[in-house]
Amino acid sequence: MTVSEVGSVMLIDDNLTDRFIHKKLLAIHEFTSEIIECESAREGLEFFKANKESKDQLPDIILLDVLMPEMNGFDFLIHLEGMEDELAKKPIIFMLSSTDDESDLRKARSVRMVNKMLRKPFSPEALISAISEL
Amino acid sequence: MTSSLNRKNIRVLYLDDEENNLRSFKAAFRRDYDVYIASTSEKAFDIVKSVKPQVIFSDQRMPVTTGVEFFNAVRQVFPDPVRILITGYTDVNDIIEAINKGHIHRYITKPWSEQEIRVAIDNAYDLFQTRKSLDSKITELEKSNYELSRFIYSASHDLRAPIASTLGLLRVAKHDVTDEAALGYFDKMEETTNTLDMFVSNIIDYYKNARLNDESEDVDFELMIEDVIESVKSYLNTNDVHIDSSINQKHSFKGDIFRIRVILSQLISNAIKFKKEDQKQARIKIEIEADLNEVNINVRDSGVGILTDHVQKVFQIFFKGSSKSAGSGIGLYIVKEALDRMGGEISVDSKPGEGTLFSIKIPNKL
Numbered sequence: 001m002t003v004s005e006v007g008s009v010m011l012i013d014d015n016l017t018d019r020f021i022h023k024k025l026l027a028i029h030e031f032t033s034e035i036i037e038c039e040s041a042r043e044g045l046e047f048f049k050a051n052k053e054s055k056d057q058l059p060d061i062i063l064l065d066v067l068m069p070e071m072n073g074f075d076f077l078i079h080l081e082g083m084e085d086e087l088a089k090k091p092i093i094f095m096l097s098s099t100d101d102e103s104d105l106r107k108a109r110s111v112r113m114v115n116k117m118l119r120k121p122f123s124p125e126a127l128i129s130a131i132s133e134l
Numbered sequence: 135m136t137s138s139l140n141r142k143n144i145r146v147l148y149l150d151d152e153e154n155n156l157r158s159f160k161a162a163f164r165r166d167y168d169v170y171i172a173s174t175s176e177k178a179f180d181i182v183k184s185v186k187p188q189v190i191f192s193d194q195r196m197p198v199t200t201g202v203e204f205f206n207a208v209r210q211v212f213p214d215p216v217r218i219l220i221t222g223y224t225d226v227n228d229i230i231e232a233i234n235k236g237h238i239h240r241y242i243t244k245p246w247s248e249q250e251i252r253v254a255i256d257n258a259y260d261l262f263q264t265r266k267s268l269d270s271k272i273t274e275l276e277k278s279n280y281e282l283s284r285f286i287y288s289a290s291h292d293l294r295a296p297i298a299s300t301l302g303l304l305r306v307a308k309h310d311v312t313d314e315a316a317l318g319y320f321d322k323m324e325e326t327t328n329t330l331d332m333f334v335s336n337i338i339d340y341y342k343n344a345r346l347n348d349e350s351e352d353v354d355f356e357l358m359i360e361d362v363i364e365s366v367k368s369y370l371n372t373n374d375v376h377i378d379s380s381i382n383q384k385h386s387f388k389g390d391i392f393r394i395r396v397i398l399s400q401l402i403s404n405a406i407k408f409k410k411e412d413q414k415q416a417r418i419k420i421e422i423e424a425d426l427n428e429v430n431i432n433v434r435d436s437g438v439g440i441l442t443d444h445v446q447k448v449f450q451i452f453f454k455g456s457s458k459s460a461g462s463g464i465g466l467y468i469v470k471e472a473l474d475r476m477g478g479e480i481s482v483d484s485k486p487g488e489g490t491l492f493s494i495k496i497p498n499k500l
Binding site: 015 | 297302305310368391
């Protein structure tokens with residue numbers, strides 16, 4: 001897969017500054033102009049529930065923060081996995097973590113839907129090389 | 135030893151089916167100790183429950199239960215009191231077995247002397263106190279280990295998250311801003327923040343390593359090296375590295391994944407950081423040979439090398455080769471500590487200007 005094939009990206013992160021950084025960096029590297037911003041995992045799930053049948057609305061890529069209050073990134077994935085079969089389009093999921101905590105890495109590897117765990121600060125170069133491996 | 139002043143705090147229970155023995159025991163010791171007597175094991179049990187004696191004596195030969203049986207029952211519910219058996223010579227075999235199984239602390243043969251019992255009580259009380267303070271030390275240790283784990287978790291997330299955000303903002307700012315002076319400041323800020331980032335990560339690694347638990351898991355060195363290289367590259371924000379690795383692992387290897395990862399990360403990131411100034415790209419060679427007994431890992435670089443005077447000091451905490459070094463002075467210390475925990479070894483061979491070879495050996499916990 002190449003970057004030009006990426007239609008839309010969903011950002012799920014409770015931290016406003018980090019969402020700002022990710023949005024900016026995606027724009028600078030001309031990823032896509034279609035960005036769906038969610039400030040909680042719950043909001044992301046609601047979006048998926050509302051748009052599960054619409055191929056045009058669903059994102060190609062999710063950048064998912066690991067540590068969030070109320071519902072963390074891993075909990076989000078459990079819910080998403082539950083509705084996976086009903087989705088018109090399966091998203092490619094990259095998790096973002098501020099640590100390279102061994103236990104988080106291991107957990108991410110055990111979740112089938114996760115393509116890769118990326119370390120914050122978000123690096124578009126790392127994302128580009130991860131996408132090209134798909 | 136126990137001073138005579140506080141002996142009244144010592145609660146002693148004596149169980150014997152013969153009233154005469156009980157009476158003479160009480161008469162002999164009641165002035166010095168807090169003495170309780172019981173003629174049946176039921177009564178003795180009640181006293182143990184309500185009074186919580188530190189020392190219990192019991193006669194071996196009694197009509198319903200033997201002393202060893204009584205102690206065995208007490209031990210299940212109240213393990214703390216020190217148990218001493220009073221017996222004739224003929225029962226010795228049973229008693230040796232009871233001592234070996236840890237049911238009783240010692241035995242005293244009949245007829246006992248007052249002096250003998252006094253010494254036994256005082257020693258038993260000392261043992262009781264020592265065990266108690268050991269227990270509370272263990273509880274304390276477990277508590278601080280738990281607190282350490284929580285600190286590590288929150289430090290690794292809460293402390294590192296704002297650093298990551300700052301680095302991210304600087305990346306964005308460097309694109310958005312064109313002013314030369316401002317860009318110069320951003321570069322300096324980035325450099326400083328990277329130093330802080332490394333220091334925080336090293337501190338977290340240090341505390342993770344200091345935790346007590348040692349875990350043995352299956353290690354796939356191929357996968358681990360891949361992971362480590364990727365994380366070190368993203369961490370140092372560089373792709374400009376040439377790494378040549380040869381891994382030979384025919385057998386399964388059990389070891390502490392976290393500690394081995396920390397060691398490899400530190401050695402590889404050092405090899406990248408300490409390349410020669412005129413070197414365009416850091417060049418690193420990693421060799422891993424794992425067999426049933428151990429794994430031998432070599433990490434060789436062609437970087438600046440270590441001064442001969444410094445080679446012995448690199449594993450000391452807060453040692454820095456030069457004041458220009460961006461290092462925290464903790465990295466190699468953590469490597470050494472982690473290896474010590476696993477029973478591993480490390481050696482260094484270095485020539486200034488030519489490069490450094492770190493060789494490590496870690497036993498297979500298979």
